[in-house]
Amino acid sequence: MVAAASASGASRDGWSSRSAFILAAIGAAVGLGNVWRFPTLAGESGGGAFVIFYIACVFLLGLPLVLSEIFIGRAGQTDAVGSIKKVAEDSGASPRWSIFGAMGAVAAFLIVSFYSVVAGWVLYYAGVMGWDLLQAIGSGEPFRGALVGESQEMIQGRMGNLFASPGMLLSMHLLFMGLTLWIVARGVGSGIEKAATWLMPMFFVLLVGITIYGAVVGDMTDAIKFLFTPDWSKLTPAVMNSALGQALFSLSLGVAGLITYGSYIQEGSKLGSTSAAIAIADTSVALIAGMMIFPIVFAVGLDPAAGPTLVFQTLPFAFQSMPAGALIGFLFFVLILVAAVTSSISLLEVPTAWGIGERGWSRHKSALIFGGGAFLIGIACLLGYNVWADVRLLGFWSLFENTDILDTVDGFTGKVMLPLGALLTSIFVGWKADQKMVQDVTGLTGPMFGVWRFLIAWLCPLAVGIILVTGLFPSVLGG
Numbered sequence: 261m262v263a264a265a266s267a268s269g270a271s272r273d274g275w276s277s278r279s280a281f282i283l284a285a286i287g288a289a290v291g292l293g294n295v296w297r298f299p300t301l302a303g304e305s306g307g308g309a310f311v312i313f314y315i316a317c318v319f320l321l322g323l324p325l326v327l328s329e330i331f332i333g334r335a336g337q338t339d340a341v342g343s344i345k346k347v348a349e350d351s352g353a354s355p356r357w358s359i360f361g362a363m364g365a366v367a368a369f370l371i372v373s374f375y376s377v378v379a380g381w382v383l384y385y386a387g388v389m390g391w392d393l394l395q396a397i398g399s400g401e402p403f404r405g406a407l408v409g410e411s412q413e414m415i416q417g418r419m420g421n422l423f424a425s426p427g428m429l430l431s432m433h434l435l436f437m438g439l440t441l442w443i444v445a446r447g448v449g450s451g452i453e454k455a456a457t458w459l460m461p462m463f464f465v466l467l468v469g470i471t472i473y474g475a476v477v478g479d480m481t482d483a484i485k486f487l488f489t490p491d492w493s494k495l496t497p498a499v500m501n502s503a504l505g506q507a508l509f510s511l512s513l514g515v516a517g518l519i520t521y522g523s524y525i526q527e528g529s530k531l532g533s534t535s536a537a538i539a540i541a542d543t544s545v546a547l548i549a550g551m552m553i554f555p556i557v558f559a560v561g562l563d564p565a566a567g568p569t570l571v572f573q574t575l576p577f578a579f580q581s582m583p584a585g586a587l588i589g590f591l592f593f594v595l596i597l598v599a600a601v602t603s604s605i606s607l608l609e610v611p612t613a614w615g616i617g618e619r620g621w622s623r624h625k626s627a628l629i630f631g632g633g634a635f636l637i638g639i640a641c642l643l644g645y646n647v648w649a650d651v652r653l654l655g656f657w658s659l660f661e662n663t664d665i666l667d668t669v670d671g672f673t674g675k676v677m678l679p680l681g682a683l684l685t686s687i688f689v690g691w692k693a694d695q696k697m698v699q700d701v702t703g704l705t706g707p708m709f710g711v712w713r714f715l716i717a718w719l720c721p722l723a724v725g726i727i728l729v730t731g732l733f734p735s736v737l738g739g
């Protein structure tokens with residue numbers, strides 16, 4: 261089985277080694293979800309209880325699903341739809357299960373469209389802080405604080421000004437999507453793998469460096485207390501729901517991303533330890549990102565529950581009064597940008613691989629069609645902040661009646677498509693796939709296999725099913 265799959269995949273582009281795959285998969289997992297969304301949610305949800313519940317979700321639900329997606333890709337050796345079909349056929353199940361691969365490709369396509377818009381904000385802030393740093397260096401004070409001379413209102417007003425400018429939002433979105441498209445068009449080995457090999461070490465150096473900086477000049481004790489001391493009364497059903505959703509998003513689950521990346525593995529079958537490495541790295545980065553951001557927020561006495569603007573409005577102001585704030589502020593946004601690139605390429609790769617595998621398109625053509633399409637949808641998302649501010653795409657649905665275009669695409673993919681994809685993955689791999697094949701391909705045996713099987717066949721469908729229902733009908737949660 262494994263040998264046959266490798267033989268048929270031999271002519272395909274692929275990872276050069278197991279460690280290249282792990283690095284690329286960690287690059288896919290570590291993204292805006294870790295450095296922007298996780299601190300935002302942890303801050304809004306009151307810290308410790310959310311964080312501990314999140315970690316439990318990652319290891320009890322996320323990890324078994326990571327292994328399942330990689331298994332499908334490794335066994336199928338082609339795009340998500342083709343891989344699911346192959347596993348289904350080899351297991352005597354209906355090839356119609358491949359529908360969740362197609363749905364994943366659509367979800368990844370929609371996510372990359374707004375992901376690029378948000379990454380565009382990061383690019384804009386990297387530009388603002390970079391310009392400020394150049395001025396600091398020019399005036400002979402390279403280690404001064406950021407944006408000196410600007411009031412808190414001015415600094416925080418930058419975000420509103422950015423949102424009011426479709427031209428600026430569009431330029432940043434174009435740059436970011438162009439970069440993503442360029443890397444994906446170059447292919448798996450010389451595009452995606454090379455990007456991950458350069459960018460991920462850079463990301464880790466920046467992450468550790470800025471965290472040490474935060475520990476020295478910031479308030480690490482309060483940050484750790486906030487992040488790890490649980491106040492269980494804050495663990496409401498809504499908070500649990502958002503922690504579960506965040507675990508799926510952060511591990512890139514439910515959109516067939518790891519099926520696609522897994523299909524480029526050409527050797528070895530230690531998929532259990534590979535999956536664990538991805539889950540541990542992703543979670544560690546989220547926690548370290550918290551320990552990087554909150555000491556700085558607390559040192560200046562700012563509000564950890566600022567919401568999605570925490571990173572964009574709160575932190576630049578905090579950097580103003582910190583030593584070397586101009587330098588660190590710039591590096592901070594570069595760090596987020598690097599994380600965003602290695603994730604956006606993995607998102608665009610899912611539909612691109614589908615175009616190559618199922619339609620027979622060339623890689624260039626497929627990447628251009630999906631990258632171009634996502635760029636256009638992204639334009640609609642960014643216009644939703646200004647010219648189309650009144651547009652409510654799913655306004656007839658109470659869940660989305662007050663959400664702008666970007667939040668609608670984000671909410672629909674995150675609350676509907678992603679949990680549905682994860683639910684179908686767990687049912688398919690837990691109940692439909694031939695379990696002997698699962699053992700052969702993953703290398704899982706004995707009690708480890710038993711534990712994994714219980715989690716994927718019972719706990720995941722139940723828990724993910726609950727997220728789906730409560731996400732769609734929040735009134736079930738009493739709120």
Ligand code: PFF
Pocket residue numbers: 288289290291292293294368371509510511512513515516517518603604606607
């Ligand atoms: N895991 C990424 C993040 O945390 O930012 C987002 C993501 C990337 C989701 C790739 C899905 C995916 F296929």
